[in-house]
Amino acid sequence: MKTISVEHLCRVEGNGGISATIDGKKVTEVKFNIYEGPRLIEQLTIGRTPEEDVSLAPRICAICTLSHKNAVLRAIEKALSVKVPKKTILMRELMHMGEIIESHSLHIFLLALPDYLGYPNAIAMAAKYDLEVKIGLEMKNFGNHIMKTISGRYIHGENPVIGGFGKFPDKKDLLWIKSRAQQFMPFVLKTVSLFCELDYPEIPEDETLYACCDPGNGKFGFWGEKILLSNGESIPADDYKKLTNEFVVSHSYAKHSLYKGKPYSVGALARINNLGERLDGEAGRKFKKYFNEHWKKNPLYHNAAQALEILYCFERIPVLVKKILKDENTPKIIPYSVKEGKGTGLVEAPRGLLIHHYEIKNGLVSNVDIITPTAQNAEDIERYCYIATQKLLDEGQEEKIRDRMDLVVRAFDPCISCSAHSAQVRQGKTDEWKSKLETILTHEEPAFLGIGNFRQGDDAVGIFIGKQLRDAGQKNVWLESSTNEMESFWKSNAGKPVIFLDAIDFQEKPGTVTFLPLLYALNNSSLVHKFSPFVTGPLKYNQLKKSYILGIQPASLKRGKTISPCVKKATREVLETLKSRQKKNRHFKDKE
């Protein structure tokens, strides 16, 4: 067993690392470690006035500060029923463009490009790629300038407040921004062709689900009232928890998220995949020219997507400035008096979907929930690193693993400060596993494998369910406890999806049932149960991908104990669900 790891991820924002554990020819674990410590931001924003929270919450992150500002403002203004005028919204959009340009150009030119040109940093790169570094720096400077002009500071500007702005920028400053954006165009187009034509490696490629805000009206943009998924589903802002089931893992102070048990991606690539068709002007032409199948499944194309978005922003800025200047009689701050309510704000931060949710009672904030893009991407970051590592191993290119993982993580442009802000521990819906199981059984005919140890308290539960299931007449049920069976199990089920029945510790109430992709369970150290290599050893990647684990949270794993009552109760529930499913099937077959 050996571990390949990048201890300190360089050229990302914050403090994190990634590691892959390899056993012979198989990757057994990939972990995206967040060393950034806990800050409990949501806890310290509770009990404050809404105005204080507008100042405090953006401190989560320096580079996404205005995205946080926009998200907290959208949420709180909704909660307090404050309707801001059009000019205010346009100004907020303009400052958001500044942040997108600043963050994207920092990432693609100064943090990511050195990888592709073979340099340790952008300054070393400057000797030969003088123009590229200069464009990057100038562009970043321009983005920063917009942020400062409108928000008051480069980082953590306080000018945007509930109801509007403390002060509007001067007309001449806005006109300067407009003309500068137009001057920049040739360099922006150069940027797009540079990053859309880079030679991105094909490993790792795999399909995923993309999520982003839907700006509405068939337009491209960076906020909205709905979340749009690449499978066509649409989720209203207030139901955001349907998408983001945040949960705690033990190797990180950032929480992870899964949608219906599967990882999903957010960020520039998600936006271009979901909304790219809506781009017009030069950005639309470039989208049609460069977008292809690879963009749909290769996270390294995040860099290309970011370049396209920079172009969109540069085209949008002159339009925005023109509209802002037309409106001269808008009040700076809209007064408000409401003291109670709740609201959710959705914003596309440079690195993806950002959600702020506030509840206000008696003029003070009583509940806060903040979900950041990197926390949502964490699962997919681990999964793509897993795929890359396994494929490179299969191809005998082990020496490339470390750098490739580094490349994949950096492509997601992770913002580690954001992700480690930490959220409330949330329990998933108690019977969500039923619907997930139902979906799998409708499409597949999986084998069941009960695993565990009969002499170790609740660990016996997997074998127990397996036996009962078999007695009830379910086909294709196997038990780990019988050695003979294990030998023939893999022979007769090669390539088939497998549902593992087991006790797993996922930090829930004893007796809670969960249904997870096996890939996730293997990747995640917080699921304390370790599979013996004997069980998962012969599993091929393709099979692994479509296998699941049906787990029950044990109360005790002590030797010599029997199954505890709460776990037994859960067992009955699992059995009944599977049996009723069986009946339906039989019924179905009889009809045929």
Add this chain to the structure above:
Amino acid sequence: MENSKLKIGIYELTGCAGDALLILDCEKELIDIFNAADIQSFVMAKSDNIEGDLDIALVEGSVTTEKEIEELKDIRQRSKIVVAIGLCATVGGIQARFLDPKEWNERFKKVYGNIEMTHTKPVQSKPIDAYIDVDFYLPGCPIGKEQFLIFFTRILKGNPPEKSQNPVCVTCKYNENDCLLKKGILCLGPLTEDGCGAICINHNLPCAGCWGPLKTGNRTSEYYLLKEKGFDVEHIKKKMANYSGTKIASFLKELEKEKK
């Protein structure tokens, strides 16, 4: 020539990384910064980092895990000068607000449950001078561009940097702003360290206190003045505590005692 350059390391502990980012935000000066000194370690900006002896270490972020305590002590050992940059390193940041260990524990459990962290143990957020000696402080949330460049050029030339001892009000008056306190708006200017340029008040907004508490600020008398003006006592306390980290702990304790 190469050897005569000062060896500098820039480190991030827990925070928003805004101070390191601000150094990268000096776009026009960035190449000069990298040429004027020998930047040995700057994880956010480069990957060929060397962790050896340093002349100057700039540390941002507060200490919130056991691993960071070790890391910090190691940085101290190999550096001649250690500079705390930003609010988190100087006062502990907004996350240092839960002063009582019991309260912190409860809050931590609310967020992360009973999970046992496998990679590094959490500790209550503290400024870096809770663990090591610090030579200079650059306050601010985040630090300012001008402030950093002045500090950086001075220290490269071997001049000890100057420390401002003024409240925000001094610059605010130079800017000819109307006093917000007189208009009945709770502004923290008198208690907050100067250096930001009184930006918020320039934008007609009250000072939030984000540069941290001024050492010589007269908190007690300000507290009673605000109370007299009719502001809610709890609100005053919270506002004073938001950006003060662990630094006004004894003052807040005094107030609590008085209540009893």
